[in-house]
Amino acid sequence: MVDFDAYERELWAGRAPAYERGFARLTSYTVEPLLDAAGVGAGARVLDVGTGPGVVAAGAVRRGAEVSAIDADPGMAETAGRNVPGVDVRVAVLPETPFGDETFDAVVGNFVINHVGEPGAALKELRRVLRPGGRLALTCWRMPGSGALAVVRDAMEVAGVPWPEDIPVTPFMEYGEPGAFRELVAGVFEDATVEEVTWEHVVDPEEWWETGAMAKVGSNGVILSRQSPDVVAAVKAAYNEIVGRYAVGDGTVSLTAYALLASGTR
Template sequence: MAGEFDAHERRMWAGKAVPYGRTFAALCGAAVPELVAAAGVGAGTTVLDVGTGSGTAAAAAVRLGARVTAVDAEPGMVELAAENVPGADVRHAVLPELPFPDASFDAVVANFVINHVEDPAAALAELRRVTRPGGRVAVTVWAATGNTAMGLFTEALDAAEVGRPVFPTLPVDFERTPEGLAGLLAGAGWQDPEGRQLAWTHRVSPEEFWQGPASGIANLGLVITGLPAATAALVKEHYDRIAGGRTGADGLLALPAAAVLAVARR
């Protein structure tokens, strides 16, 4: 049975597939090339993409010639990924219980997923179960430092003097560092885990970026969409002012992004 954190995640992502695909999917998708490479994905590889979202990692694996199965806990994401990646077998499944026999896949990838399940260690152990001996796993999470993108929204909320509720957090958290993520994999039974930092610049128009939380995506989205109309409009005014002062000559924001990638073998 889902605990408080998992139940919150299900509510938070319900019905958000299409706006996610139009907004934050590009930000998250920037880590995919290194993710699939680290997992050793190639022609003929059987791959499981867990928490596929809009299907970005699944699509990358299909382009490499892999035989791809993708799962997500949100039915809307399953529908969207199936539409975006017709070459993949896309199914509904919720960690930490997957509907596959032991040793089903050569490689498993999970892009910004492990931090969205109540028991990350149990989830990683389940990924190990469905990976063949010698197979690889590659996972990403947002790094503890180096990310400033969401600060645009928190600055706007602070300027509008909007308080934030306390949302459920992971009962047992882990360090969002290469060492912390590699240690989490080791604790779940994976062999030779290695972690490293990824960094890139996300270029996006201020309005497109705003549409993520304005559509209710993530905890900040729950805050913004839960505001009275007048307060939400005030937050948007502050956001427009702050973001407008940080755009380049092309009218785009250049947002630093940092993630941790960890890989290990079964």
């Protein structure tokens, strides 16, 4: 059985630039709702877990918060430190964090809990670093992936590309619907709630292909990188047909994104 956390470290190594150009734009939509759900305001001590290129950390800084951030990938942490000067950014792999008990008023994580091998253990650690009464807010993708998250995978299925045995599926798959996600969070936090969030991601389809599939961002990109040129061409043809259904008339496509936003109190 493939170790999911070890796979994740390999998956994201060196991907920070491509992620910043592509998926970071997609996930930026939920930054403000996430910070709202955690009650982040001026003077709040905030921990941003899985900061990536620092989009959430930057949003918290704009609100006047005192921000610390962690990411499991050194390249992501370096990117965040460059993008958000003055923020305390460290490399750390959940379910461990390099902070003392009750350090923060709020903990936020934008699409990171679905990249953790032990989601329950991660939640307990995030509770540990929150002060009593502090707020947690996390986003995850609605699963199985659909809309913006699925167009490349759908094209691969059309082209007959199978899912390899050595690439693990996220353990979070069972929690990617509102009831299960709320139950998971409610096992560790009080007043747990989950809301569904959808938005339209308007993007150049060629850019979406290049910064995702061809840049090996995520498992779909890794799988595609193993294929022959003929298979890649077949996938691209299927992709063009699929995204063409969402054209908005100016060379871009509008892809719906489906996510969940959970919050709770320590």
